[in-house]
Amino acid sequence: MLKVLKFGGTSVGTLDRIQNVANIIKKIRDEGHDVIAVVSAMSGETNKLIEYAEYYSKTPKLDEIDMLLSSGERVTSALLSIALNEMGYKAMSMSGRQAGIITDNAHTKARIESIDTTEMKKAINDGNIIIVAGFQGVAQDTLRVSTLGRGGSDLTAVAIAGAIEADVCEIYTDVDGIYTTDPRIEPKAKKLEKISYDEMLELASLGAKVLQNRSVEMAKKLNVNLVSRSSFTPEVDGTLITKEENIMEKPIVSGIALDKNQIRVGMYGVTDKPGIASAIFTALADANINVDMIVQTRGLDGTTDLDFTIPTTDFEICKKVMEQFKEQAKNIDYNEAICKVSVVGVGMKSHTGVASKAFTAMANENINIRIISTSEIKISMIVDLKYAELAVRALHDAYELDK
Numbered sequence: 001m002l003k004v005l006k007f008g009g010t011s012v013g014t015l016d017r018i019q020n021v022a023n024i025i026k027k028i029r030d031e032g033h034d035v036i037a038v039v040s041a042m043s044g045e046t047n048k049l050i051e052y053a054e055y056y057s058k059t060p061k062l063d064e065i066d067m068l069l070s071s072g073e074r075v076t077s078a079l080l081s082i083a084l085n086e087m088g089y090k091a092m093s094m095s096g097r098q099a100g101i102i103t104d105n106a107h108t109k110a111r112i113e114s115i116d117t118t119e120m121k122k123a124i125n126d127g128n129i130i131i132v133a134g135f136q137g138v139a140q141d142t143l144r145v146s147t148l149g150r151g152g153s154d155l156t157a158v159a160i161a162g163a164i165e166a167d168v169c170e171i172y173t174d175v176d177g178i179y180t181t182d183p184r185i186e187p188k189a190k191k192l193e194k195i196s197y198d199e200m201l202e203l204a205s206l207g208a209k210v211l212q213n214r215s216v217e218m219a220k221k222l223n224v225n226l227v228s229r230s231s232f233t234p235e236v237d238g239t240l241i242t243k244e245e246n247i248m249e250k251p252i253v254s255g256i257a258l259d260k261n262q263i264r265v266g267m268y269g270v271t272d273k274p275g276i277a278s279a280i281f282t283a284l285a286d287a288n289i290n291v292d293m294i295v296q297t298r299g300l301d302g303t304t305d306l307d308f309t310i311p312t313t314d315f316e317i318c319k320k321v322m323e324q325f326k327e328q329a330k331n332i333d334y335n336e337a338i339c340k341v342s343v344v345g346v347g348m349k350s351h352t353g354v355a356s357k358a359f360t361a362m363a364n365e366n367i368n369i370r371i372i373s374t375s376e377i378k379i380s381m382i383v384d385l386k387y388a389e390l391a392v393r394a395l396h397d398a399y400e401l402d403k
Helices: 015-030 045-056 062-086 118-125 152-163 197-205 213-222 276-286 312-323 346-350 354-364 385-398
Strands: 002-007 034-039 091-094 101-103 112-115 129-133 136-139 145-147 168-173 194-196 226-230 239-242 255-259 263-271 294-298 303-310 331-335 338-344 371-375 378-384
Touching: 002 015, 002 152, 015 034, 015 062, 034 062, 034 118, 034 152, 045 062, 062 091, 062 129, 062 136, 062 145, 091 118, 101 152, 112 152, 118 129, 136 152, 152 168, 152 213, 194 197, 197 213, 197 239, 197 255, 197 338, 213 226, 255 385, 263 276, 263 312, 276 303, 276 312, 303 312, 312 331, 338 385, 354 378, 354 385, 378 385
Parallel strands: 002 034, 002 168, 034 129, 091 129, 101 136, 168 226, 194 239
Antiparallel strands: 101 112, 136 145, 226 239, 255 338, 263 303, 263 331, 294 303, 338 378, 371 378
16 A cells, blocks of 8 residues: 655654654554655744745745745655664655656746656655655746745645555644544534545635645545544544545534634625626735625615625735725725634535524524525634634534534
């Protein structure tokens, strides 16, 4: 069996933790599996390198930033390889270039175009454990080092698993799987044995931080079985993220997600004429502001009210964009004291009453819902921030997710 393993910054954060990772790989190797391990930089290392660059320039050339940042993962891969060789296991480290990872030319946020697995296959056939420096490749036109942006090491692992047709891709973090909700909010949260790609994508986009959206999207596209598990408790089974058809008993609801990174923008008394919504949302899109939920209510006096939500990080830019629409609206206000709580599950497709149960749970706790949006496998509600954790616990109880 060929396993691709990925170890994040926390898992390789110190020399002792790198030794712990070497012990995990040793155990898997002793079970008779071939191993490709993808590693991140040691935690804090990337930020330190960025600070070094900023000492000289606030706007350094992006290809030089890539050259600098990619060194963090190469350090980890070499150290892990040295540790394994010292333990008597044949191991070799590879940079993204040596692993055959070709990207587009968008430095600091490159996308993987292709992977030539020749060198990796040769190394495996020679009996090597391969340690790949994650987060990096080589730009297809310039052949300069490129990096993949946030979550790049997860992406490297999934892409390699797909290209080399590995049996599984295991992502090791400091959490031992995917839970029905954040255990820090609801201690009764239960670890899921399996979850579909689509459910995981919804949970990841709604604030569940265990896996990055891009890597789950790629796993779905390449049909890679993903396992989320902990490097601190490797003996504990993780959560399998797989195709929906591989899950026999589909739960109606798999999880409850909470996203506090939300601001509600309200535009009231907007002139109700064709093209006004287009003008507003085009201006927001041009400013790279990601609009989430939108509600329009038509008034009786030829005006309309528009409510929409944006990420907290886009607040200042959004206020600047809204300046140009002051004449078209009687009032524009902002509410930062909100959050989005969401119910996710593939079983919603074939079951009735899921939404009513969510709304009843909110009513029973006297929580007012400001905005509602739904998709085939998700119900999202905007509520006041002070009720965030109460809302999560109420929904978790309503769907009996601790059973």
